[in-house]
Amino acid sequence: MSRMLDAVVVGAGPYGLAVASSLREAGANVRVFGEPMSFWTQHMPHDMCLRSIWSASHIGDPRSSRSLAAFEREKGVVLGRPIPLSDFVAYGRWFQARALPDLDRRTVTRVETHGDALRVVASDDEAIDARNVVVAAGIAPFAARPDVFRGLPPELASHSADHADLAPFAGRRVVVIGGGQSAIESAVLLREHGAEVEVIMRAPRLQWVGRAPREGLIGPLLFDRTDVGPALISHLVAHPMLVRTLPRAIQREATRRALAPGASLWLRPRLGDLVMTVRRSVVEAARRDGAVTLRLDDGSTRTVDHVLMATGYRVDLRRYPFLAPELLARVRRVDGLPVLDPGFASSVRGLHFVGAPAVYSFGPLLRFVAGTEFAARRVTMAMTRARSTRREAERAVELPGTAN
Ligand SMILES: Cc1cc2nc3c(=O)[nH]c(=O)nc-3n(C[C@H](O)[C@H](O)[C@H](O)COP(=O)(O)OP(=O)(O)OC[C@H]3O[C@@H](n4cnc5c(N)ncnc54)[C@H](O)[C@@H]3O)c2cc1C
Numbered sequence: 001m002s003r004m005l006d007a008v009v010v011g012a013g014p015y016g017l018a019v020a021s022s023l024r025e026a027g028a029n030v031r032v033f034g035e036p037m038s039f040w041t042q043h044m045p046h047d048m049c050l051r052s053i054w055s056a057s058h059i060g061d062p063r064s065s066r067s068l069a070a071f072e073r074e075k076g077v078v079l080g081r082p083i084p085l086s087d088f089v090a091y092g093r094w095f096q097a098r099a100l101p102d103l104d105r106r107t108v109t110r111v112e113t114h115g116d117a118l119r120v121v122a123s124d125d126e127a128i129d130a131r132n133v134v135v136a137a138g139i140a141p142f143a144a145r146p147d148v149f150r151g152l153p154p155e156l157a158s159h160s161a162d163h164a165d166l167a168p169f170a171g172r173r174v175v176v177i178g179g180g181q182s183a184i185e186s187a188v189l190l191r192e193h194g195a196e197v198e199v200i201m202r203a204p205r206l207q208w209v210g211r212a213p214r215e216g217l218i219g220p221l222l223f224d225r226t227d228v229g230p231a232l233i234s235h236l237v238a239h240p241m242l243v244r245t246l247p248r249a250i251q252r253e254a255t256r257r258a259l260a261p262g263a264s265l266w267l268r269p270r271l272g273d274l275v276m277t278v279r280r281s282v283v284e285a286a287r288r289d290g291a292v293t294l295r296l297d298d299g300s301t302r303t304v305d306h307v308l309m310a311t312g313y314r315v316d317l318r319r320y321p322f323l324a325p326e327l328l329a330r331v332r333r334v335d336g337l338p339v340l341d342p343g344f345a346s347s348v349r350g351l352h353f354v355g356a357p358a359v360y361s362f363g364p365l366l367r368f369v370a371g372t373e374f375a376a377r378r379v380t381m382a383m384t385r386a387r388s389t390r391r392e393a394e395r396a397v398e399l400p401g402t403a404n
Pocket of ligand 1 (some may be wrong): 010011012013014015016033034035036037038039040043044049050051052056057106107108109136137138139140182322354355356367368369370
């Protein structure tokens with residue numbers, strides 16, 4: 001049996017929760033699917049801390065009754081700075097329980113067109129029809145694994161997204177590939193768990209993020225509270241409606257600089273004598289006697305027990321397994337990312353994308369929790385407007401009838 005809803009939200013991470021709660025507050029008949037905060041519990045080391053600062057880590061509106069401060073007040077706790085992952089997960093679950101207690105934990109297996117509407121099929125084959133679908137399914141399927149490691153089995157080479165616990169690497173030799181927060185924090189955690197670690201990165205040096213002040217008199221002049229991107233650029237990135245009007249070359253440069261690899265300064269004291277090899281990449285990787293032998297572009301070699309690819313994520317909508325091919329074919333895309341209107345709608349009527357897939361249309365803010373407020377506001381505005389236009393049209397059709 002199927003029923004027509006105003007919106008279905010696919011995904012219960014920060015974006016899905018923010019958008020669904022905002023739509024519901026605006027009176028929409030909305031249903032949200034997904035396991036709350038599952039990316040954060042299943043694909044990140046449980047003992048890591050958030051890279052985003054406090055002011056950039058609220059789900060939705062930071063002034064609302066569901067901010068981090070409201071969570072602290074209600075629970076009578078003071079969260080750490082940086083925010084421990086477990087505290088952030090608890091915050092997300094609290095948000096969900098308060099705003100969306102009827103959340104549906106089933107996985108969505110298919111989104112397809114159905115007449116004038118969209119049809120969402122849940123894991124038990126129940127079909128739900130909606131005028132709008134908001135895809136807030138995150139980045140898990142987009143983990144980027146460099147080709148050079150393709151021939152290695154998962155026990156010898158894995159992506160950072162494959163681990164929620166790095167303790168099993170105790171006593172093993174691990175090479176971490178990458179120079180971003182994930183690479184450096186994973187390397188630090190691996191060492192703290194007793195692994196022997198080397199980081200190999202292409203960059204000429206490790207970039208630290210967080211040197212310039214975010215607080216006091218000067219901080220707010222340099223950085224927006226959303227804190228995405230370097231000083232001053234942060235203020236531009238915080239205004240996605242402005243970003244989308246800029247020439248593509250400027251948008252690309254702002255995104256490149258805002259997403260450039262770097263590690264949070266608070267990790268530095270934990271670095272110790274971590275071995276880091278810079279300006280190098282792996283050109284060959286082969287399995288040998290239960291271990292991996294790597295050859296680098298300077299001809300040197302390493303033999304280790306495991307390669308951890310902290311090599312980030314590359315968005316490509318084709319990797320969302322639930323998008324029906326006929327639907328996907330009609331989504332206008334550039335480099336795998338959808339082209340979205342100001343209300344996050346794609347070229348398929350009613351089909352919206354929020355979070356990382358929205359970076360092409362709104363800039364790098366949408367890659368982070370700090371973008372949830374903006375996304376929720378814009379999606380809600382657009383759907384509310386469309387709903388009142390539809391109601392006016394329906395009334396206009398009814399009126400001649402009542403006059404008869
Ligand atoms: C190691 C690491 C650390 C990070 N640290 C930070 C940080 O400190 N601050 C920050 O702002 N950002 C951080 N990020 C980026 C972070 O991933 C995004 O900010 C955030 O996850 C975006 O939220 P989201 O709701 O788009 O996606 P997600 O949090 O990934 O949520 C997606 C949700 O969709 C659900 N889902 C997926 N497919 C389906 C389906 N078919 N049916 C039903 N549900 C589905 C999933 O179960 C999940 O709950 C980090 C990323 C990584 C990899």
